[in-house]
Each structure stands twice: as structure tokens, then as C-alpha cells.
Amino acid sequence: MQTAAADTDLLETLDGQGDDFSVPRDVDFLMRAPSHEKATVAAGFINDHQYGVATTQKLNGEHTVSVTIHMAIQQHVVLSVSGFMECVASLFGLDYDGWGCTAQKHQP
Structure with a gap:
């Protein structure tokens, strides 16, 4: 519920x-991952199943997995994908930190 509210x-x-x-x-x-190994396994799962393009990084001593998906963000779509990412994070023992993007305006 907290994820949906933040979304x-x-x-x-x-x-x-x-x-x-x-x-x-x-x-x-x-x-956010507790170790490089967990980040790598989760990113591999995401990439193997083509759920998005996952990359791992180590930022300020913290391991992260960033998943990029090219998509529209209508509420019903982005909340579903965000909820799925929360489940994937939980499955692999990671902490889901949400999503972000740049605002887009329709081009005439």
C-alpha cells in the first residue's frame, strides 16, 4: 500500500x-541490494525474462539494481509495473525504492 501511495x-x-x-x-x-551477488542475481532474472533492462551499480558503498522500461505511465499501467518490481525485489531480498522519469508532453 505504501508503494501505491508513493506512486x-x-x-x-x-x-x-x-x-x-x-x-x-x-x-x-x-x-537496493545488500550485496553485489544479490544485485547480480536479481538483474540477471529481470534481463533473462526481458522484464526490462537491468543494470547493477555500486554507489557510495551501496549495491543497486536499476531497471529501465520504455513505457507510458498511465496510473493503471505504472502502478502494476511498480507493484511487480516490488514483488521481484522482495523475492530476491532487495529493497524496492520506487521509480522515476522525466515529464513528457505530447508533441503535435
């Missing part, structure tokens, strides 16, 4: 910036 808050912020949710864009989902 809705982000959508409201983007809406305030004039975002057209139907315009596809790169959306980044972030997971």
Missing part, C-alpha cells in the same frame, strides 16, 4: 508539470 504522489507531481502520461518514455525502477 500516486509521483504521478500527481508529474501531472503538475504538465506531463502527458500516455507518451512513452524511459522509466527507471530502483532496487
Whole structure:
């Protein structure tokens, strides 16, 4: 429930910036991992099943998995994908930290 509330808050912020949710864009989902090994296994699972393009990084001593998906962000779509990413994170013992993207406006 906390993830859905945070997702809705982000959508409201983007809406305030004039975002057209139907315009596809790169959306980044972030997971924090307790170890390089867990990050690598989770990223491999995501890439093997083509759920998105997952990369691992070590930032300030913390291991992360970033998953990029080119998609529109209508509420029913992005909340479903975000919920799925929360489940994947939980499955591999990672902490899901949410998603982000740049606001997009429909081009005439």
C-alpha cells in the first residue's frame, strides 16, 4: 500500500508539470541490494525474462539494481509495473525504492 501511495504522489507531481502520461518514455525502477551477488542475481532474472533492462551499480558503498522500461505511465499501467518490481525485489531480498522519469508532453 505504501508503494501505491508513493506512486500516486509521483504521478500527481508529474501531472503538475504538465506531463502527458500516455507518451512513452524511459522509466527507471530502483532496487537496493545488500550485496553485489544479490544485485547480480536479481538483474540477471529481470534481463533473462526481458522484464526490462537491468543494470547493477555500486554507489557510495551501496549495491543497486536499476531497471529501465520504455513505457507510458498511465496510473493503471505504472502502478502494476511498480507493484511487480516490488514483488521481484522482495523475492530476491532487495529493497524496492520506487521509480522515476522525466515529464513528457505530447508533441503535435
